[in-house]
Each structure stands twice: as structure tokens, then as C-alpha cells.
Amino acid sequence: MDAKESTNERTASRKKKSKRHKENPDEAVGEDYPIDIWLLLASYIRPEDTVKFSLICKKAWTVTCTAAFWTRLYRRNPAVPETTPSTLKNSNCLLFWCRKIEGNRREPMWEFNFKFKKQPPRLKSNCCKGLQPPVQYEDVHTNPDQDCCLLQITTLNFIFLPVVMGMIFTLFTINVSTDMRHHRVRLVFQDSPVRNGKKPRLDQGVQVILDPVHSVRLLDWWHPQYPFSLKA
Template identity: 25%
Template sequence: MPKKKGKKKASNADFTINDCANAPKPVGRVKKSVEIETGPEKTWEDLQDDDFDIIEESNADGTKNFVYKKKRNQSKNESENNDTGIEYPEIVWYLISPYIKPEEVGNFARINKATYAITKRESFWRALYKRYCQNNPKLPEKLRIENSYKLYGLRQRVIRALYHTYEVFVKKILQQATQESRPHQLVKRRCVNVWYCKGQTYWFVYFKLKKANVDTRVKSLDFIEELGRIDANPEMDSQVMQVTCQNFYEVPPLMGMTLSSVSMVLSQGFRHHRLHLGFNTGHYNVSRNVIPECTVVIDTVVNILVYDWWHPKYPNFENRLPLMDEESLPVLKKDFFTSCNRDLGL
């Protein structure tokens, strides 16, 4: 007698490769049977207000009704959002700071507020100077701070000293010397000063340019606070363009004007270059379509170099407190040309 057909029981066992390999028909994706545990259905009286929100929903026919929707697990979400890692005390970062290399100081300061505060301390920069700069014969006398207790601009002086003594920074200077300078990157900077320097063979024309300050508000300075500013740097956002040429070219006064255009072409004879610099009276009217109000042309150009404030050949002056506007202070010293010739080895 044939067997009676009965209902197949749902099996929770996993299917094997043999079930597919020896099957008479191609077998598609087999779904596992999953048992869903359902608890006893709760009545409206059993529901707690803390677990559900009352939300108003609109139906297709325009009617509205209120429904209960379960809240998300806020405790779990809050724990995930607040999981920011281990917060170490400041003393741990202070003990790590003496082992930070000069090229990693910026990354160290961006870790958290504690590391940023450490890079604002006098002890941090003096320790950096002691490890890499102290008693180094290559360090100029004007950058030595062994017997100096001045806090104003300490960070700037240590960084400039590192570019004379620290091997990684010295190699960076040598690599920049072999690369082609890009004077067009100085466009939209304000001219602070222009001066000349006569060498044995060539003339040197210097243009000191600074980024335009968008914030024109005058800030009241506290003399005591300024004296203790370790990170003070009057030369910040300033660059000096050195133009080396065979002949002397007179440049009109450009202080306060904005560099609007830079172009360089071959001069007659194809032995040198001719530099064209365009200046306008404000950074707001600097664009490609505006004709420069003042054009400076320097012929027989041999070389153009751009120096940042930390470069060893950047003409840094003594750090003074900014009690007045920088343009009202004398920019050049009496012995500037003598010191400039000494730095250039002329």
C-alpha cells in the first residue's frame, strides 16, 4: 500500500553540498528555517510610556491617527557617541613631549588641547633648542638663546635656528634651492617694503610681501601679555622675493600696494629674462581683467628666489613689540646693507 502523504516538518538542520550536487533538479538558494520567538502579546495597559513615542500619521484619505512607535535604544547610541577613547592626563603628554622631533611638533600639537598647551610653554621650546641647536658652530650669533631670557618670539627664534642646525630642515632648504621658484604665488599680497643690495657682480632687488589682513579691527594690546607671547611672530605670513639682475633698476615706492600680476619673458638676446610686476591699490580690485595701476619692469634678470620667514636668507629684523603700526616703524636699520652683504658672503 502506498504511504500516506503527510506534512513535512520544518527542519533546522543545515543543508550540505551533497544535497545540491546529487539533486535531480538544479537547486536554487535554500533558505534556512528560522524559529522566531514570540512572547506573549502585550495589552495597551502593559505598554510603558518610557518605551514608546506617540506619533501622528496621515492616511491617504486625509485622516489622521496617533500610533505608538518603539523608541530607539538611546543608552546604546549614547554610549557609542561618547566612546572617544582613553583620555590621558596632561602629565603623560608632558613626559612624551621631550621625545617629539622638530618635524612632528605640528602633529603633536593637534592631538588634543593638552598637547597644544604644551607647545605654548617656554620649557618645550628651550628643550628643543638644547637638543638640536645649543653649542652648534653653524648657528649664527643672533639666534643663540643660551643666555637670553626673553620670551617674546621664542618659538620663532628656535624654528629659525633649527633651519641652520637640524639636518632634516637643512636638506629641505637644499631641495628648495634646486627647485624652480614660483613668484606668481605671491599675487594678492601687500607690498611692505622694497630695497636694493649691490653685490660684486649682480644687483639684488628685494620685495617684501605680506598676506592681506581681512580683519581690519584694531585690537588693543596689553604690554604685559605681549611680553610673554612665546608664539609671537611679526614676520608671519610674509615672504621676500629676491630678484637677481645684472644692472640697477629703479623701483617706485610700492608700500601698501597689492601685487596683482607676475609675468616673465625672455629679454633681447635670449640670455636673460624680463620680469613684469603689476601693482594695484587694493586687494579687492585684483583680477585678471583689471589693468595694473603701476607696472614695474626689471630686465636682465638672472634668478628669482622666494624666501619664507624661517629661511636662513630671509632678512629678519629684531623682534619688537607691535606698539605701533608696522608701516610707521623704520623697516631698515642703518647698517642693513652691511649686514646684508655679510650674510650673502660679499
């Protein structure tokens, strides 16, 4: 009997709340917590739960637009995995520079850096078109290196390269060097992008061959070792 009475009381309470909501649809239902509470809760979420947290309510989403949220998230997770060079397709070469570095051997090695602007994927859905960050957090989302990555190739000696700045990077291959101890990298740059499903024509582009190669790395703009300011 006590269980039935408790169930009936909960059902009646829900009906009253539903009736009040129908009579006053503009009246807010639930508690409205300040944004400081959501900022505090955001300090305990995992990086992979950022999207779930932002979908709780509008204030939770506003917290994910602040610089404090991303700064704390980065300090708790400084180790970011690197990307494989195979992800580079039809990228615009914005910048190129090389520098001499100290290697494991007695003589120095050379580091070739290609900064690319990757083409963003085409989205057919416009569901998030009207969702814009708050005006006071515009500086947080201003990123000139958005969708950029750095292809870093270290060679055992200096290799002269032609001018490729502003060209479209269309092909990347890596295999074993002629000495069977290092790598051999081949890059192809063209003046116009290649259509999907078609192979780039080598006679219409600039081919760059680096051999022997000591190491190859691809760093996204969010990687800790990505050079935001060019000092090389």
C-alpha cells in the first residue's frame, strides 16, 4: 500500500508540473546554474567527452568557447599523438623553409619544413550553420593556422629544392632508399588541384625527391611542437 501511494503521489506531481508548463509555456523549468559552476565541472571531463558536455545546455556550450576551458584541457593532456603523412591530399603549400640541425652523427643534418593548408571536407548538412561562438570569445576562435599542418622531413645532407610555395601538394610517397638503410621521399606539386579519383600527371607538376631521409613527421596545428611563429 505504501508503494502504491508513493507511486500515485509521483504521478500526481508530474501531472501538476505538466499542467503548469502547458498553462505557462514561457516559464522556465528547472534550475539555472551560473556559468562558473559549468566551468568548474568542465575541469573534470575527458577530452573525448567535450562534445557531450557542450550538448548539456547553452551555458555548458558557452564554457567550451572560453580560453580557460581549452587551457586547462591542454595542461591536463599535453601529450598529443602525431599524424601519419598519408593523410595529406590536395593540400596548398603555404610556406617552405629549411634549417641545419644537430644530428646524432658528427656532421649536422638538414630539416625541410613544408607548411600546408588542408582542404576542409565538404559538409552537406547546415545543422550547425546558425551556432556561432559568443562575441566576447571571438579572439579565442581566431586561428590563422586552422586546418594547417607541417610536414617535417630530416635528411642527412642538404638537397637543393625548387620553389614550391603556393603550389598544390598532390602526391606523397615514401619507400626504401638506395642504400637500404634510410628512406626515400617523393613529393609532387602542381599549379591546380587534382580531381577526385584521378592520378596527378607528373609531366605537369614539380617533382621533389629527398634521398636519403632520416625521419618524416606530420604535425597538425594543435600539436605542441607545431611552430606557430617562424623563427627558423
